[in-house]
Amino acid sequence: MKPTTSVADFIRRGREAGHDALGIAHDPEAIMAMAAVCRETFLRDRSERPLRQWRELVAEVAALNDGDTAIGRWLGVEHVRLGRAFKAAALDDPTLLPDTARWVVVLASGERDEMMSRFDLDLMAPVKAEAAESRG
Numbered sequence: 794m795k796p797t798t799s800v801a802d803f804i805r806r807g808r809e810a811g812h813d814a815l816g817i818a819h820d821p822e823a824i825m826a827m828a829a830v831c832r833e834t835f836l837r838d839r840s841e842r843p844l845r846q847w848r849e850l851v852a853e854v855a856a857l858n859d860g861d862t863a864i865g866r867w868l869g870v871e872h873v874r875l876g877r878a879f880k881a882a883a884l885d886d887p888t889l890l891p892d893t894a895r896w897v898v899v900l901a902s903g904e905r906d907e908m909m910s911r912f913d914l915d916l917m918a919p920v921k922a923e924a925a926e927s928r929g
Contacts, residue, residue: 800827801849821857821864824850828871835878836915844878848886851875855892868896873908881916 798806804824831847851871858864872893879886897905 799849800831800846801853804853819857821854821861824854824857825864825867828854832871832874832878835882836918839882841882841884844882844884847878848875848889852888852892855896862899865896865899869899869905870908872896873900873905874912877909877912877916 828847828850831843831850834843835847851868854864854871855868858868872889875886875889876893879889900908
C-alpha cells in the first residue's frame with residue numbers, strides 16, 4: 794500500500810515548488826473551504842482521517858494569518874469546533890489545547906458557548922436521524 798500524504802505535506806510541497814494542483818498553497822480562503830469540507834465529512838462519517846485533515850488545514854490557516862481579524866475570528870470558531878470534535882471522537886491532539894487558547898480569545902464567552910452548542914447539535918444530528926430511520 795502506498796503511504797498517504799497528509800494535507801499539510803501536500804500544501805508544503807506545493808509551496809516549495811511554487812504551485813500546487815489545487816491552487817491553494819497561498820490562499821487562506823481556499824484552505825478554509827477545504828477545512829469546511831473536512832469538517833462536514835467528519836460530521837457525516839465520524840472517522841479520524843477527516844478530523845485530522847480538518848485540524849491540519851486549520852493549523853495551516855493559522856500559520857498564514859497575518860493579523861486579519863476576520864480570519865482570526867474564523868480560527869477561534871474552528872478551534873472551538875475542533876475541541877468538541879476531538880472530545881467527541883475520544884482522540885488526542887497535543888497541540889490543540891495551546892492553539893485553542895490562543896485563538897478563542899477573540900470570541901466573547903457567550904459566543905464560545907453558542908458555538909459549542911451549535912456544534913453539539915451538528916454532532917448529534919446524524920445520530921438522531923439514524924434513530925428516526927430505525928423506528929421508521
